[in-house]
Amino acid sequence: MAQVRIKNIKKSYGNHVALKGINLDIDSGAFFTLLGPSGCGKTTLLRAIAGFHQQDAGEIFVGEESIGHLSANKRNVGMVFQDYAVFPHLSVFDNVAFGLVQQKVPAAEIRQRVTDILATVQLDQHAERMPHQLSGGQQQRVGLARALVIRPKVLLMDEPLSNLDAKLRIDLRRDIRQVQQEFGITAIYVTHDQEEALSISDQVCVMFDGVAQQVDTPWAIYNRPENRFVASFVGANNFMAVDTTHTDSAQLLGQKFDAPAAIRNQANCVAAIRPEKVLVNRALTGNGLQVDGTLRQSMFTGRELQLLVDVAGHGVLEALTAPNETMMAVKIGDTVSVGLLAADILYYAEGETGKLLS
Numbered sequence: 001m002a003q004v005r006i007k008n009i010k011k012s013y014g015n016h017v018a019l020k021g022i023n024l025d026i027d028s029g030a031f032f033t034l035l036g037p038s039g040c041g042k043t044t045l046l047r048a049i050a051g052f053h054q055q056d057a058g059e060i061f062v063g064e065e066s067i068g069h070l071s072a073n074k075r076n077v078g079m080v081f082q083d084y085a086v087f088p089h090l091s092v093f094d095n096v097a098f099g100l101v102q103q104k105v106p107a108a109e110i111r112q113r114v115t116d117i118l119a120t121v122q123l124d125q126h127a128e129r130m131p132h133q134l135s136g137g138q139q140q141r142v143g144l145a146r147a148l149v150i151r152p153k154v155l156l157m158d159e160p161l162s163n164l165d166a167k168l169r170i171d172l173r174r175d176i177r178q179v180q181q182e183f184g185i186t187a188i189y190v191t192h193d194q195e196e197a198l199s200i201s202d203q204v205c206v207m208f209d210g211v212a213q214q215v216d217t218p219w220a221i222y223n224r225p226e227n228r229f230v231a232s233f234v235g236a237n238n239f240m241a242v243d244t245t246h247t248d249s250a251q252l253l254g255q256k257f258d259a260p261a262a263i264r265n266q267a268n269c270v271a272a273i274r275p276e277k278v279l280v281n282r283a284l285t286g287n288g289l290q291v292d293g294t295l296r297q298s299m300f301t302g303r304e305l306q307l308l309v310d311v312a313g314h315g316v317l318e319a320l321t322a323p324n325e326t327m328m329a330v331k332i333g334d335t336v337s338v339g340l341l342a343a344d345i346l347y348y349a350e351g352e353t354g355k356l357l358s
Contacts, residue, residue, distance in 0.1 A: 003028045004049070004154055004186060009058035011044055018044045019055070020210040026188065027202070031180055033189045035197040036207035037233065042190045043158055045207075049188065050156050051075050062153050078147030080157040084139040086131045086146075092118070093127040095142050099150040117149045120179060137168045144176065148183065155180065155187040161196070169193075173200050194234045198222060206230045213353065224346075228354040231272050231346070238278065238317050240271045242347065252340075253314045255289040260347065262358035268350040269357055278319035279339035280307055281327065288341040293317070295334050309338055 004026040011019040018041045026032045034042035047053040049060055051072030060068040067075045086095050093114055100110045118124045121141040131139055140160055147155055160176070161169040177200045180187045191197050197204050198218040205215045206229075214226040225231035232239070242259070243251040244266055250259035252271055263269050284290055296316060297308035305323040310316050317338060321327060330336060347357040 003061075003063060004032075004188065005059075005061040006045070006049070007059045007061070009045065009048060009060070010056045011041075011048060011053065012056055018210050019048070022058070022210075022212055024205060024212065024215065026186060028186055029184045030202040031177065031187045031189065031200060033191060033197040033201040033204045034207055035191060035194065035204050035234070037192060040207040041210040042207045046156055046158055046188060046190050049154070050077055050079055076150075076152050077154045077156055078150060078152035080140070080143045080147050080155070080160045082159040082162055084131075084136070084143050084163075086139050086142050088131050090131075091127065092123060092129050092131070092134070092142055095131070096145045096149055099146060103150065113149050114145075117145045120148075120182070121145045121175070136164050137172050140164070140172060141175075144179065148179070148185070153186070155185050157187065157189045159190055159192070162191075162193075169196070176200070198234070206234060208233070208353070224356070226356050228270070228272075228348040229352055231348065236275050236318055237272045238275065239348075240273075240314065240317075242266075242269050242271050244269070252289060252345075253291050253311050253338075255291055257289045257342065258287065260358040263347045266347075266349070266357065269347050270350060270354070272346045272348060273340055273344055275306075275318040275320040277341065277344040278309075278317055279341070280309065280319050280321055281330070281336050282339060284339045284341065286341050286343065288339060288344075290337055290339045292335055293338050295330055295332055295336050298330065298332065300328065307336075309336060311338060 006022050006024040009019050009022040022045060034045060036042050044053060048055045051070060055068060059066055096117060097110050097114045100113060118127055121144055123138065123141050123145065126138065161172055164172065173196055201218055203215060204218055204221045206213045206221060208229050214221060214230045221230065221234055225234065231237050240252060242263065244263060249256040291311055293309040293311040295307060296310050299306040300323055305321050305327055307319040308316050309319060348354040349357060
């Protein structure tokens, strides 16, 4: 299906600049996710692609065709909304067939295409039901089927699972990914849920303050965030002050360590390490540092143990570890060792969007 190119898209609402020159290349057949907090510009960008909002500047291409000047109904994109947007007075079959009727597709072809797509989204047994007879997940499947049946060049989805409960969200996002792969369609998906974005996407664009902060694979977004905002928004992170005022070495958590060349003589920077990389009561197996701290909190969640360790004078570190009898026996207030491997630490310039240094 079509490649999508976004070239220098800008959009303002009065004095608020919602999009500050967005440039994206989305591969044909990719599942591409716009991820970010409320107000970051992700839905504004999606609606600009759909034609619901007119951009102030820039161009939108689907394949080789510029569509930024076309009305929404001329762009040949499918849209799945957050609030299902099904017609309450139409059956499941008629809801899905609506777009085809508007396109004046022959009746026999409508019946075949609707029947096929309902089977794909596992609603073939509910074709004659009315929307009020369906669950929220089933209604969202109707919305997905209606978007796909018109055979769009691009499928757009605006937080389609946010109104569903947690387990249903997981089940339905798997189904959406499977259907997208079966159709080979280019999909652009908006969410504020980091786990959702990482689990279903080929590429993720993390947005903040109208800017695409990082566009990369889910693995790179999580393991190599390009700035401090991405590192803090996608998953948990421990940020620690680095003392680089010493001429012979740097200090972290009050300990001297062999700092990367990129941060030496850097006046202001912070270190970051994921909670699952913090080693509690475990020996270091490589270059790093180890300090003592006091266990302040321990929460058993089944597959993992969530710990908060107070390193006196240097703040509280969050750690995740596999639960076992030894760790479960550690009490609040006990002294524990905390180990950080040098290879697991990243360094950022100070500031909300401080760049990755090393």
